[in-house]
Amino acid sequence: MDRSAGRTLAVQIADCIRAAIDGGHIEFGARLPSSRALSDEIGVARANVENAYDQLTAEGWIDARHGAGTYVRRIPAERSVTSRPTRSAASTPHTPERRVRLATGTPWVSPRVSAAWRRAWREVGTAPPPQSYPDPRGEPHLRAAVADLLGRARGLKTDAESVIITTGSMHGMALALPALADSSSSPGLAHENPGYRVATTTATRWGWSVHDVSVDADGMVIDELNRAPSNTRAVYVTPSHQYPTGGLLPVGRRRALADVARRRDLMIIEDDYDSEFRYGVAPLPTVAELAPDRTVYLGTVAKTLGGGIRIGWLVAPRHVLDRIVDVRTDLGDYPSLPVQHATASLLRDGEWDRTVRAARRLYRERDRRVAARLAEFGELRGVGAGMHTTLLLDPGVATAVAARAAAEGVDIDTLAESTRTDSPVTGLIVGYGSVSEDELAYGLDVLTDALRSVN
Numbered sequence: 001m002d003r004s005a006g007r008t009l010a011v012q013i014a015d016c017i018r019a020a021i022d023g024g025h026i027e028f029g030a031r032l033p034s035s036r037a038l039s040d041e042i043g044v045a046r047a048n049v050e051n052a053y054d055q056l057t058a059e060g061w062i063d064a065r066h067g068a069g070t071y072v073r074r075i076p077a078e079r080s081v082t083s084r085p086t087r088s089a090a091s092t093p094h095t096p097e098r099r100v101r102l103a104t105g106t107p108w109v110s111p112r113v114s115a116a117w118r119r120a121w122r123e124v125g126t127a128p129p130p131q132s133y134p135d136p137r138g139e140p141h142l143r144a145a146v147a148d149l150l151g152r153a154r155g156l157k158t159d160a161e162s163v164i165i166t167t168g169s170m171h172g173m174a175l176a177l178p179a180l181a182d183s184s185s186s187p188g189l190a191h192e193n194p195g196y197r198v199a200t201t202t203a204t205r206w207g208w209s210v211h212d213v214s215v216d217a218d219g220m221v222i223d224e225l226n227r228a229p230s231n232t233r234a235v236y237v238t239p240s241h242q243y244p245t246g247g248l249l250p251v252g253r254r255r256a257l258a259d260v261a262r263r264r265d266l267m268i269i270e271d272d273y274d275s276e277f278r279y280g281v282a283p284l285p286t287v288a289e290l291a292p293d294r295t296v297y298l299g300t301v302a303k304t305l306g307g308g309i310r311i312g313w314l315v316a317p318r319h320v321l322d323r324i325v326d327v328r329t330d331l332g333d334y335p336s337l338p339v340q341h342a343t344a345s346l347l348r349d350g351e352w353d354r355t356v357r358a359a360r361r362l363y364r365e366r367d368r369r370v371a372a373r374l375a376e377f378g379e380l381r382g383v384g385a386g387m388h389t390t391l392l393l394d395p396g397v398a399t400a401v402a403a404r405a406a407a408e409g410v411d412i413d414t415l416a417e418s419t420r421t422d423s424p425v426t427g428l429i430v431g432y433g434s435v436s437e438d439e440l441a442y443g444l445d446v447l448t449d450a451l452r453s454v455n
């Protein structure tokens with residue numbers, strides 16, 4: 001351990017173990033020392049080893065079986081890319097005029113308008129009107145700021161030349177799909193089911209057929225891709241926090257995804273919509289890093305600065321990037337220059353970082369609170385990340401609970417709304433991003449009452 005290094009001891013321990021597993025020095029099934037034994041042996045506080053084990057468990061390298069020890073999971077060898085290391089007293093009365101929507105889409109953004117935000121818009125407002133058309137890839141300084149952000153926040157090494165500025169993740173998808181279609185008259189997209197409906201409607205609007213792939217507690221069941229129809233050109237996936245069921249694609253499946261993409265000549269569309277929000281462990285590496293030649297990576301400010309700004313980005317390999325720029329030039333479809341300038345200034349001045357830090361603190365606490373209130377009613381998925389939690393329930397129960405809650409002024413989505421074809425994964429999606437504290441307290445009271453009365 002190097003105590004003078006910029007990396008924490010937990011990160012260093014995780015890196016060593018990851019490298020040892022990856023290099024074949026620790027075999028599949030091997031039992032790791034207990035956190036106490038290892039911390040004694042290397043002379044660090046036990047919490048460092050526990051944090052490292054938590055991180056490796058979240059990434060899918062090891063399995064901690066309660067009371068039975070910690071074991072190395074089976075990881076397929078990587079082929080061509082280098083590895084990387086009744087109302088409660090607390091609930092205040094609810095104003096009946098307003099409905100409470102425990103929705104998943106909208107984030108909490110601090111109501112305190114900060115100096116950086118005001119400065120950004122002042123700068124834009126005092127500049128002359130932008131006369132000429134923008135760079136079709138996006139403003140160079142915004143692309144550079146995004147490349148820098150992805151490096152420090154996601155560990156994704158890229159540069160301004162590989163980034164295209166979009167008006168959001170789904171806009172990125174709409175630009176990428178025609179570029180990925182080749183000459184195929186009816187290209188196919190493999191998609192998570194349940195999954196993000198906007199992604200499938202975007203695909204069908206562009207003439208793509210959609211092939212549903214199951215999800216389980218770990219996210220997309222990658223093995224099923226081997227049975228995808230022969231017209232399949234791309235696979236859309238939310239590996240950091242499967243939308244909406246919350247699975248975190250473990251490293252073994254990530255590698256299997258990269259592998260099947262290479263074998264079947266598929267492009268991966270990685271929607272990294274809310275990876276900033278992971279509580280307890282660091283955000284997982286991207287699939288784009290594992291398969292840079294095969295991945296179109298989509299990012300957005302919709303979950304951090306807000307959906308109304310309409311700025312996002314995509315990172316793609318060169319040959320795809322050039323085709324996307326052609327599509328955009330043909331459509332004359334550029335994000336507004338002043339909005340790009342203001343976003344660049346918010347990224348540069350640390351506003352994005354501040355907003356994310358404040359929101360992370362709030363969501364972490366809400367994530368725990370929601371999980372604690374709902375755990376007795378069924379299996380929870382997606383805890384510890386994002387701004388929503390999924391509660392698995394029989395479909396009839398989920399519908400009845402949602403109806404009861406709606407009658408009390410609380411709107412909650414069922415998983416059915418995100419499911420295209422039959423899936424055994426059914427239940428409720430409880431979003432806690434955009435509501436006030438009062439609304440959340442009221443929403444949870446109504447929801448738990450409804451769950452008790454229906455069960």
Ligand SMILES: Cc1ncc(COP(=O)(O)O)c(C=O)c1O
Nearest residue numbers: 105168169170196243273300302
């Ligand atoms: C899975 C997923 N992707 C992307 C987005 C946001 O996309 P956009 O940037 O297009 O607004 C959302 C928003 O709810 C989402 O749930």
